[in-house]
Amino acid sequence: MSTPSRSPRPAERVLPEMIWMPGLDPATGGHPGLRTGEVVEEDGVRIERDVPVVLRDGVTVYVDVFRPAAATAPVPAILTLSPYGKHAPKGFHLFPGAEVPADAISRHTVWEGPDPMWWAQRGYAVVNADSRGSWMSEGDLVVLSEQEGEDGHDVVEWTAAQPWCTGRVGMSGVSYLAVVQWRVAATRPPHLAAINPWEGWSDCYRDYFFHGGIPETKFVTFTQWSCRCGPGRVEDLPAMHAAHPLLDDYNRSKSVPDLSVIDVPAYCVTDWGDHGLHTRGTIEAWREVGSPHKWLEVHGRKKWQYYYRPESLRRLRAFFDHFLMGTDDEVRTWPPVRIEVRERYAVGVERAEREWPPARTDHRPFALDATAGTLVAGQPAAAAAVEYDPAAEDGRAVFDLRFDARTEITGYAKLRLWVEIDEGDDMDLFVGLQKLDRSGRQVHFPYWSMMDDGQVALGWLRASHRELDDERSTPWQPRLRHERQLPLRPGEPTPVEIEIWPSSTLFAAGESLRLVVQGRDLHRYDIGPAQAHEQSVNRGRHRIRTGGAFDSHLLLPVIPA
Numbered sequence: 001m002s003t004p005s006r007s008p009r010p011a012e013r014v015l016p017e018m019i020w021m022p023g024l025d026p027a028t029g030g031h032p033g034l035r036t037g038e039v040v041e042e043d044g045v046r047i048e049r050d051v052p053v054v055l056r057d058g059v060t061v062y063v064d065v066f067r068p069a070a071a072t073a074p075v076p077a078i079l080t081l082s083p084y085g086k087h088a089p090k091g092f093h094l095f096p097g098a099e100v101p102a103d104a105i106s107r108h109t110v111w112e113g114p115d116p117m118w119w120a121q122r123g124y125a126v127v128n129a130d131s132r133g134s135w136m137s138e139g140d141l142v143v144l145s146e147q148e149g150e151d152g153h154d155v156v157e158w159t160a161a162q163p164w165c166t167g168r169v170g171m172s173g174v175s176y177l178a179v180v181q182w183r184v185a186a187t188r189p190p191h192l193a194a195i196n197p198w199e200g201w202s203d204c205y206r207d208y209f210f211h212g213g214i215p216e217t218k219f220v221t222f223t224q225w226s227c228r229c230g231p232g233r234v235e236d237l238p239a240m241h242a243a244h245p246l247l248d249d250y251n252r253s254k255s256v257p258d259l260s261v262i263d264v265p266a267y268c269v270t271d272w273g274d275h276g277l278h279t280r281g282t283i284e285a286w287r288e289v290g291s292p293h294k295w296l297e298v299h300g301r302k303k304w305q306y307y308y309r310p311e312s313l314r315r316l317r318a319f320f321d322h323f324l325m326g327t328d329d330e331v332r333t334w335p336p337v338r339i340e341v342r343e344r345y346a347v348g349v350e351r352a353e354r355e356w357p358p359a360r361t362d363h364r365p366f367a368l369d370a371t372a373g374t375l376v377a378g379q380p381a382a383a384a385a386v387e388y389d390p391a392a393e394d395g396r397a398v399f400d401l402r403f404d405a406r407t408e409i410t411g412y413a414k415l416r417l418w419v420e421i422d423e424g425d426d427m428d429l430f431v432g433l434q435k436l437d438r439s440g441r442q443v444h445f446p447y448w449s450m451m452d453d454g455q456v457a458l459g460w461l462r463a464s465h466r467e468l469d470d471e472r473s474t475p476w477q478p479r480l481r482h483e484r485q486l487p488l489r490p491g492e493p494t495p496v497e498i499e500i501w502p503s504s505t506l507f508a509a510g511e512s513l514r515l516v517v518q519g520r521d522l523h524r525y526d527i528g529p530a531q532a533h534e535q536s537v538n539r540g541r542h543r544i545r546t547g548g549a550f551d552s553h554l555l556l557p558v559i560p561a
Contacts, residue, residue, distance in 0.1 A: 016244075016248075016249055018235060019243065020234065022233060023141065023228070026229045026231070036062075044068065045068065045117055045121065046067050046068070048064065050063075050064065050136065051065055053154070055132070062137050063127050063128060063130070064127070065127050066116035066126040066127075067124075067125035068120050074165055075123055075166060076324035076325060077165050077168070077169045079128075079152070079156060080110050080128050081148065081184070082113070083135075083141055084134075085111070085135055088110055090226070091111075094529075095450055096527075097449075097451060097452065098304050098449055099304075100308055112174035113173045124320070124324070127155070131148055132151050133230045133231070133233070140232045140234070140235075141227060145254075149180070149186060149187050152184030153189045157189055166324075169193060170196065170323065173196075173197075177198075178197035178282070179202070181196070181200065182202055182285060183256060185262040186259065194264055194267070194320060194323035195265070195266050196319065197282065198270075199277075199307075202259065202281040202282070204254035205251040205255070206482075208220075209241060210482065212459065213460075213462035218532035219532070220241050221238050221528075224236070225528070259285055259289050260288055262290055262291055264291055265323050268285065268294065268295065269312075270303075271299050271306065272505075273300065273302070274303060274448060275457060276501075276531045278303070279501055280501045280502065283502055286356070294336070296356055300340040300346075301346060304449055319331055336354060341408060341505070343506050344443045344444070344445070345452065357412060358410065358411065363558070364377075365556075366401055366555075367552065368417075370546040371546075374399055374400055375400065381548065383547045383549065385546070386543070389541055390519020390520065391520075395518060395542075396518035397516075398516055399554075400512050401512060401514075403513070405561075406507070407558060408505075408559040409513065410503070410559045412476050412501075413459075414477065414554075414555040415498040415554050416553050416555070417495070418493045418495050419488075419493070419545075420491065420544075420545060421539070421540060421542060422543070423490060423541075424488075425487035425488050426537040427462075427542055428463075428519055429462075430517070431515070433456040433457040433513060434455050435456050435512075436512040437511055442514075445505075447523065448530065450527075451523070456503050458522065460533070461498045464487055464488065465485065466480065466494075468497065476555055495551075519536065519542060520533075520536065
């Protein structure tokens with residue numbers, strides 16, 4: 001296969017004024033110090049530590065190279081780039097509930113990256129790079145930056161030029177290692193042959209930093225903890241996050257502005273349980289990527305477990321064998337989209353689709369009835385209201401829909417509400433869709449890589465951020481502008497539209513879908529790598545108006561039987 005000629009974008013950018021903190025001594029994070037020149041052989045793999053790579057502006061970053069020791073000819077390479085540390089300071093022992101077997105990966109595996117031993121033993125080189133300003137790599141560290149894309153471009157081209165490389169380079173990895181792939185691929189390195197973004201947000205503001213305009217306050221500090229070691233300055237991510245509550249130039253700088261320029265083959269994978277981080281962003285990126293060769297796979301399991309499971313490795317190897325080695329044609333038979341339609345925890349059926357969302361989707365509105373606490377097919381004639389105290393432990397509004405026949409909900413749901421406050425000028429709305437069995441008990445799903453109490457789907461809105469982007473919104477997926485705040489007025493009913501992240505769930509006859517609306521997170525955990533929204537704007541009581549002139553309704557994506 002020939003590789004099309006591509007040119008890098010010019011290294012021109014306008015950076016916002018940055019709030020810095022000094023980098024933490026790499027030794028504190030377990031870094032053993034530079035080992036440039038160290039070469040060892042282990043289990044048939046040649047390992048070269050801290051190989052220097054000089055970037056276009058003269059900054060040096062360091063990479064570890066793993067390749068087959070017995071190879072007599074050049075091999076293709078798989079690259080990772082992240083600030084997490086190529087010496088693998090993080091492990092699954094820190095994340096209870098991840099369900100990754102202890103023997104699933106070797107001790108050389110970068111956090112959320114491919115196991116270099118497994119791949120080198122199958123004819124690939126793996127290059128793990130510490131990004132600019134992290135650990136021993138020179139420079140200052142700005143996370144999720146355009147600079148990382150340009151640096152990754154240079155490391156791709158350095159890798160392709162090595163005598164042990166065929167000139168074909170791929171990328172793989174989870175979360176941050178996936179986000180970087182959007183960055184690098186958008187610069188179009190001539191020798192980047194394929195990417196595998198496995199669970200990676202693509203719209204940093206909407207997918208991660210501010211859900212519906214509500215600031216995320218816990219995982220962002222964990223990200224800082226993971227990206228704090230380096231020889232120079234490190235971006236103070238929580239401080240910058242707090243200083244930029246709207247979608248301004250700073251927040252735009254954290255995302256690729258135009259994913260359509262990505263033209264390399266892309267195998268994109270995510271799960272239905274990563275609401276608030278990866279689910280939306282991976283799917284939206286797949287939709288926008290310009291490559292004619294792209295696949296989307298959405299499962300219902302835990303992301304790390306799924307990345308390292310044998311069947312996932314087999315499929316990923318088939319992908320790279322095809323585009324990096326040209327030896328496996330299985331990929332030609334893959335459907336563009338594969339999804340898992342969930343029934344309950346770890347139970348579901350995989351299905352092929354021609355597109356996403358499925359073209360046959362029937363978007364059905366179900367009106368909220370505050371009098372009965374139900375979702376109904378027609379608009380109630382009488383106006384009614386339900387109110388709750390958003391600060392109370394049981395403060396919420398609940399609406400149920402019982403299915404008389406087997407029903408599949410797959411795609412994007414949308415909630416339209418008429419809301420009202422009695423104090424202040426704003427409100428935070430947290431929305432959950434739940435599955436109830438025939439006895440009325442909640443059916444749980446995997447959530448956030450480690451948890452077992454997930455919902456069907458989630459949505460969020462800070463009401464002052466309700467302004468829609470009319471050009472990019474659809475009837476079933478509202479898109480908010482987030483460029484200014486529009487205060488509420490006490491006692492004045494106001495319509496809002498809430499995006500509910502995509503999902504896929506099967507309901508049997510007699511089972512129910514429950515809509516929950518409340519003023520705080522549906523999920524709250526004490527562990528560090530969890531999500532939280534702890535800066536509430538709520539005051540007084542919340543009121544939801546339904547029926548009559550108030551067309552509060554839930555739009556559900558029903559797949560016809």
